[in-house]
Amino acid sequence: MDTTAIWLTLQLAVCTTVALFVFGLPLAYWLATTRWSGRILVESVVALPLVLPPTVLGFYILMASGPKGWLGQLTEQFSGSTLPFTFPGILLGSILFNLPFAVRPFTAAFERMDHKLIEASWCLGVSKWRTFWRITFPLCWPGILAGMVLTFAHSVGEFGVVLMVGGNIPGVTRTLSIAIYDDVQALDYASAGRTSLLLLIFALLVLTIAQRISRRGLPV
Amino acid sequence: MNLKLSAQFKKHFAANTIIEAHLEVPIGQFSTTVLFGPSGCGKTTVLRALAGLERPEFGTIQFAEEIWLDAARSICRSPQARGIGFCFQESALFPHLNLSQNIGYSLGRKHPEYQQTVNEMLDRFQLTGLGDRYPHQVSGGQQRRIALARVLARRPRLLLLDEPFSALDTALRLELHAELKELLGRFQIPVLLVTHDRQEAATLADQLIIMDEGQIQQSGSVQEVFENPANGEVARIVGTEKAI
Numbered sequence: 105m106d107t108t109a110i111w112l113t114l115q116l117a118v119c120t121t122v123a124l125f126v127f128g129l130p131l132a133y134w135l136a137t138t139r140w141s142g143r144i145l146v147e148s149v150v151a152l153p154l155v156l157p158p159t160v161l162g163f164y165i166l167m168a169s170g171p172k173g174w175l176g177q178l179t180e181q182f183s184g185s186t187l188p189f190t191f192p193g194i195l196l197g198s199i200l201f202n203l204p205f206a207v208r209p210f211t212a213a214f215e216r217m218d219h220k221l222i223e224a225s226w227c228l229g230v231s232k233w234r235t236f237w238r239i240t241f242p243l244c245w246p247g248i249l250a251g252m253v254l255t256f257a258h259s260v261g262e263f264g265v266v267l268m269v270g271g272n273i274p275g276v277t278r279t280l281s282i283a284i285y286d287d288v289q290a291l292d293y294a295s296a297g298r299t300s301l302l303l304l305i306f307a308l309l310v311l312t313i314a315q316r317i318s319r320r321g322l323p324v
Numbered sequence: 325m326n327l328k329l330s331a332q333f334k335k336h337f338a339a340n341t342i343i344e345a346h347l348e349v350p351i352g353q354f355s356t357t358v359l360f361g362p363s364g365c366g367k368t369t370v371l372r373a374l375a376g377l378e379r380p381e382f383g384t385i386q387f388a389e390e391i392w393l394d395a396a397r398s399i400c401r402s403p404q405a406r407g408i409g410f411c412f413q414e415s416a417l418f419p420h421l422n423l424s425q426n427i428g429y430s431l432g433r434k435h436p437e438y439q440q441t442v443n444e445m446l447d448r449f450q451l452t453g454l455g456d457r458y459p460h461q462v463s464g465g466q467q468r469r470i471a472l473a474r475v476l477a478r479r480p481r482l483l484l485l486d487e488p489f490s491a492l493d494t495a496l497r498l499e500l501h502a503e504l505k506e507l508l509g510r511f512q513i514p515v516l517l518v519t520h521d522r523q524e525a526a527t528l529a530d531q532l533i534i535m536d537e538g539q540i541q542q543s544g545s546v547q548e549v550f551e552n553p554a555n556g557e558v559a560r561i562v563g564t565e566k567a568i
């Protein structure tokens with residue numbers, strides 16, 4: 105089996121999950137608490153990857169981050185290179201494509217939370233920031249964890265965006281699902297079969313964990 | 325000293341509901357003011373506005389010399405900066421913290437008097453030995469006591485109580501009325517209590533404020549209001565026979 109691809113895929117999935125935890129959590133909190141009427145538009149943009157073909161998203165990222173795109177010119181100015189066919193490139197694609205898998209469960213968890221508890225904490229003189237970490241976060245943790253597990257699993261299996269933005273460079277952008285595609289193209293069904301089975305077992309395992317977490321709360 | 329919290333404000337809600345309040349609560353010494361009126365008349369909104377959880381579009385709220393709200397000048401103090409205690413209708417205890425942690429929450433573990441205050445509160449509220457339990461492991465009456473202890477632990481300047489006993493059965497409620505009056509007296513913290521229960525209002529109040537349909541109808545001592553209701557509405561709410 106292609107261990108380089110396994111390692112690369114894990115790196116991509118971990119980085120995506122961490123990034124979406126950092127950026128997705130404030131976004132989800134804002135979505136769950138704002139009364140602004142434009143919220144629905146933001147929610148639609150977040151949900152877009154659910155219905156948008158990955159190739160379409162990949163295409164736009166490729167256009168924007170190429171040497172002539174606005175993002176490409178920006179990255180060239182700061183780092184001297186562009187994103188396509190690099191690890192940061194597929195990471196960007198993976199983050200955008202996984203946005204709904206993280207932000208929607210996070211938002212749902214924040215919305216389900218009893219707002220009285222947050223207000224009680226404020227009235228006890230505890231700042232909004234501390235209230236978030238001492239009350240909101242621990243009580244929403246099962247939902248947040250479920251979102252992270254889903255994100256992780258989904259980015260392990262990501263294919264379309266990665267192929268569009270990253271191509272198929274071993275050790276750089278050749279993730280597990282691309283390795284399968286590549287093996288099939290090369291008529292190496294045995295190798296493709298092994299990798300597929302690995303991903304199938306992994307997906308099944310992760311879904312079971314995610315469902316268990318969201319249904320019963322955390323095993324304490 | 326004759327310090328007071330004075331509030332005049334107006335808040336609009338959807339479907340043309342308007343809550344309007346003109347009221348004064350003495351804060352210089354210990355006394356219990358009861359905001360009394362039928363369910364759904366806007367009492368809770370008034371309390372929430374005083375706590376800083378709702379922001380009225382018009383008006384002012386002043387606590388002695390401090391300005392808490394001045395809508396015209398866009399001043400609105402956060403709930404954290406008002407130094408009040410707010411007890412919700414439901415106990416709103418933090419389910420993931422044990423009773424000790426709930427009581428000490430506002431102080432924080434690093435506070436030099438954390439342990440002492442927590443123990444003292446547990447004793448005073450007859451909860452000695454229950455500090456390690458979680459809110460779902462104790463009775464409804466004990467949950468109410470914890471909610472009160474949690475609020476009083478940091479010695480607020482004014483205590484706001486929203487229907488503190490509505491979730492309890494009558495026998496327990498009567499028992500807690502007497503207990504509450506005695507407890508509040510010991511802490512010497514002025515109280516504004518919201519209720520729709522006539523008996524509760526009459527038992528606990530030093531001053532009474534009558535509210536109906538989003539408006540303050542009358543305020544004064546219990547005797548004043550019960551004997552001389554300002555209008556038919558007040559008479560109906562306090563249940564005075566004179567109205568008939």
